[in-house]
Amino acid sequence: MKTQPMKTIFRNLSGQHALPTALALVSLLIAGCNKPASDQGDSSGGVIKIGEFASLTGKDATFGVSSHEGTVMAIEEINAAGGVLGRKLELLTEDNQCKAGETATVVNKLIARDNVVAMLGEVASSRSLEAAPICQANKIPMISPSSTNPKVTETGDYIFRVCFIDPFQGTVMANFATKTLKAKRVAVLTDVKSDYSKGLAKFFKERFVANGGEIVTELDYNGGDKDFKGQLTAIKAANPDGIFVPGYYTECALISIQARQLGITVPLFGGDGWESEKLFEIGGPAVEGCYLSTHYSPAVGSELSKKFVENYKKRWNGKTPDALAACGYDSALVLADAIRRAGSTEGQKIRDAIAATKSFPAVTGAITINEKRDATKSAVILKIKDGKYEYLETVGP
Ligand code: PHE
Numbered sequence: 001m002k003t004q005p006m007k008t009i010f011r012n013l014s015g016q017h018a019l020p021t022a023l024a025l026v027s028l029l030i031a032g033c034n035k036p037a038s039d040q041g042d043s044s045g046g047v048i049k050i051g052e053f054a055s056l057t058g059k060d061a062t063f064g065v066s067s068h069e070g071t072v073m074a075i076e077e078i079n080a081a082g083g084v085l086g087r088k089l090e091l092l093t094e095d096n097q098c099k100a101g102e103t104a105t106v107v108n109k110l111i112a113r114d115n116v117v118a119m120l121g122e123v124a125s126s127r128s129l130e131a132a133p134i135c136q137a138n139k140i141p142m143i144s145p146s147s148t149n150p151k152v153t154e155t156g157d158y159i160f161r162v163c164f165i166d167p168f169q170g171t172v173m174a175n176f177a178t179k180t181l182k183a184k185r186v187a188v189l190t191d192v193k194s195d196y197s198k199g200l201a202k203f204f205k206e207r208f209v210a211n212g213g214e215i216v217t218e219l220d221y222n223g224g225d226k227d228f229k230g231q232l233t234a235i236k237a238a239n240p241d242g243i244f245v246p247g248y249y250t251e252c253a254l255i256s257i258q259a260r261q262l263g264i265t266v267p268l269f270g271g272d273g274w275e276s277e278k279l280f281e282i283g284g285p286a287v288e289g290c291y292l293s294t295h296y297s298p299a300v301g302s303e304l305s306k307k308f309v310e311n312y313k314k315r316w317n318g319k320t321p322d323a324l325a326a327c328g329y330d331s332a333l334v335l336a337d338a339i340r341r342a343g344s345t346e347g348q349k350i351r352d353a354i355a356a357t358k359s360f361p362a363v364t365g366a367i368t369i370n371e372k373r374d375a376t377k378s379a380v381i382l383k384i385k386d387g388k389y390e391y392l393e394t395v396g397p
Pocket of ligand 1: 123
């Protein structure tokens with residue numbers, strides 16, 4: 001397929017560039033103000049500028065890279081089919097390097113300097129929560145592909161997501177623990193630095209206890225930690241039937257390794273944050289027999305999903321798409337569809353059109369945006385087997 005003109009700007013992708021200094025940012029903002037009207041990304045013809053903030057480098061980089069690859073592919077396909085409102089889409093991507101505070105900097109730049117008409121991002125809820133108030137204040141519609149913490153869209157009426165939320169995901173995994181794992185006593189290990197982890201832990205516990213289960217111990221860590229032996233020793237002493245770890249892949253893999261080293265043999269399980277090819281690289285045999293819930297499996301799905309897997313492999317050197325790629329792809333499609341229906345690139349009109357999204361045919365399932373600006377969708381449960389994600393079941397909303 002011929003690639004249509006689409007400029008994707010990476011900054012700090014290699015991590016070589018230092019953080020922009022305050023001075024550099026100020027000059028960028030001034031430069032933005034001096035732009036001719038034709039470059040303001042509005043209704044005046046030319047390209048339609050879409051901002052994307054993503055974790056392309058740093059601790060959770062596979063999240064940002066996968067999501068970005070899906071997003072880029074969607075934009076390329078839309079442009080190849082003629083664009084939107086007779087104009088091409090231009091995706092301007094900024095790397096937040098997984099650093100707290102950096103998202104606010106890059107999102108402000110995309111809005112003030114680049115005049116994007118809408119924003120796509122992020123995967124991690126804590127980083128979406130950093131961007132959301134900025135987009136809301138500037139009336140720039142934002143669609144998160146895969147942030148699941150409820151607070152993200154509660155920020156305001158310009159903030160949307162194309163995925164389910166953690167009250168649902170927590171319920172799915174609590175019911176899985178009760179019914180499939182037949183667990184009665186579960187330990188929970190939460191990343192207190194992550195809004196996602198804290199929320200998912202809470203929603204899991206509520207349902208598991210309502211199912212008649214017991215939380216035998218609850219312990220914490222900080223994202224970025226490497227040593228979990230203290231917590232795991234206490235967990236072992238509590239003798240649970242399973243350990244719920246609502247974390248991200250690096251820590252989940254290290255926790256699995258150290259649990260096995262301490263002789264803990266019960267399954268570990270968690271949510272979508274477990275999804276990364278790095279989980280196997282880091283965790284190796286220790287993650288075998290663990291479980292997770294997520295948004296999508298390339299193993300099942302519609303004709304649309306099959307086509308997506310095929311095209312993604314072609315576009316990205318044979319790589320199989322994960323849930324993050326699929327959600328990233330869907331977020332761009334939903335946005336483009338909304339701009340088309342809005343017939344305009346005005347923030348409020350795009351906002352209204354996103355809010356009116358109904359049964360949009362997407363790779364991760366039909367997307368209807370509900371009154372809370374979330375999508376109501378199914379989850380899939382995967383088992384880690386032979387260094388791969390094995391599809392187990394789909395759980396409807
Ligand atoms: N749902 C996670 C969060 O909100 C992010 C995530 C999505 C991670 C999909 C992996 C896969 O933080």
